[in-house]
Amino acid sequence: MNASTTVSDVIHAHFDGLTRAERQLAESLLQNYPVSGLGSITTVAENAGVSTPTVARMVQKLGYKGYPEFQAHLHQELEATISNPIAKHDRWAANAPNRHILNRFAEAVMANLRNSLGELRTATFDEAARLIGDRHRSIYFVGGRITGALAEYFFTHMQVIRPRTTLMSSNASSWPQHVLNMQDGDVLVIFDIRRYEADLTTLAEVARANGVQIIVFTDQWMSPVAQHARHCFKLHIEAPSAWDSSVVMLFVVEALIEAVQSSSWDETRERMNTLEGLFEQARLFRKPR
Missing domain, CATH: 1.10.10.10 (Winged helix-like DNA-binding domain superfamily/Winged helix DNA-binding domain)
Structure with missing residues (x-):
C-alpha cells in the first residue's frame, strides 16, 4: 500500500x-x-x-x-493532519516571520490538540456521547466566567438535537432551583479551567450526591470537579497569550455534537425540520432573492 x-x-x-x-x-x-x-x-x-x-x-x-x-x-x-501545518508555517502565514504571533499561536494550538488526542481514550468519548444522547435523561450545561460561552455553545446545538436540555447561568445563586429538578441518572456537563471556580466544585458535589452523572471539560491540571465526575475530558489549553486557548475544548465539543447527532439521526432530522418550519413562520432568516 x-x-x-x-x-x-x-x-x-x-x-x-x-x-x-x-x-x-x-x-x-x-x-x-x-x-x-x-x-x-x-x-x-x-x-x-x-x-x-x-x-x-x-x-x-x-x-x-x-x-x-x-x-x-x-x-x-x-497525526499527519495535525503535525504537518506545524512544520509548514507557510500554510498559516506565508508572509509572516517564523516567530510571528500567528505562527506561534498555531504551533501552540496544534501541540495542544496533538497532546490532548494522545491522552483521550475513545471509550471515554463514546460513553460520554451515549450519556449525552440518552433522551431518557435530562441534561444540564454550565460553565464559569469564560467557559460559560462553551457551555452555551454546546447547549444551543444539543437543544436542537434532543429534548430535555437546560443551560444553567454562570450565576451560582440560580443553581439550587436547577438541582431541585435534577433526577437520579440525569447528566450535568461542567466546563471548568484554571483558575478553578469553587462554586462549580460545590455544584458537582451536590449534584453527584443526588445521583447526577457529571461530565467535566477541564485542563491538563484538572479541576477539582474531576473528583466528582464520571467522565473527565482533560485537555491542553496553554497558548502564547494572557488567556488560555479553548480551541481543543471546542474541537471535542463539536465531535461530541456530531456523535450524538449521528446516533439518533432520524429523531434529530425530524426536530430540525420542525425547527426550520418555526424559523420560517417567525421569518427569522432572510431568504436569497
Missing part, C-alpha cells in the same frame, strides 16, 4: 466489491472521516447499523490484517 494512500482512498477503491452491509459501513465511515473510525469496533458497527463481524471482514477485504491495523492507519492520518 502506497504511503500516501489514505484509508479513504482504499475504501473508495474497493467500494464496488463490497457487500451491501459493507457498503453501508463504508458510507458511515466516510461521513465523518476519519473520526468515525476512531471508536471501538463495536461502536463503529453500531453507528453504521451493521454487525461487528461485518466490520472485521471489511477491513480485511480492504487489505488490513485486522481492525487494530486499520485504526492505526486512521490515527497516523490524523
Whole structure:
C-alpha cells in the first residue's frame, strides 16, 4: 500500500466489491472521516447499523490484517493532519516571520490538540456521547466566567438535537432551583479551567450526591470537579497569550455534537425540520432573492 494512500482512498477503491452491509459501513465511515473510525469496533458497527463481524471482514477485504491495523492507519492520518501545518508555517502565514504571533499561536494550538488526542481514550468519548444522547435523561450545561460561552455553545446545538436540555447561568445563586429538578441518572456537563471556580466544585458535589452523572471539560491540571465526575475530558489549553486557548475544548465539543447527532439521526432530522418550519413562520432568516 502506497504511503500516501489514505484509508479513504482504499475504501473508495474497493467500494464496488463490497457487500451491501459493507457498503453501508463504508458510507458511515466516510461521513465523518476519519473520526468515525476512531471508536471501538463495536461502536463503529453500531453507528453504521451493521454487525461487528461485518466490520472485521471489511477491513480485511480492504487489505488490513485486522481492525487494530486499520485504526492505526486512521490515527497516523490524523497525526499527519495535525503535525504537518506545524512544520509548514507557510500554510498559516506565508508572509509572516517564523516567530510571528500567528505562527506561534498555531504551533501552540496544534501541540495542544496533538497532546490532548494522545491522552483521550475513545471509550471515554463514546460513553460520554451515549450519556449525552440518552433522551431518557435530562441534561444540564454550565460553565464559569469564560467557559460559560462553551457551555452555551454546546447547549444551543444539543437543544436542537434532543429534548430535555437546560443551560444553567454562570450565576451560582440560580443553581439550587436547577438541582431541585435534577433526577437520579440525569447528566450535568461542567466546563471548568484554571483558575478553578469553587462554586462549580460545590455544584458537582451536590449534584453527584443526588445521583447526577457529571461530565467535566477541564485542563491538563484538572479541576477539582474531576473528583466528582464520571467522565473527565482533560485537555491542553496553554497558548502564547494572557488567556488560555479553548480551541481543543471546542474541537471535542463539536465531535461530541456530531456523535450524538449521528446516533439518533432520524429523531434529530425530524426536530430540525420542525425547527426550520418555526424559523420560517417567525421569518427569522432572510431568504436569497
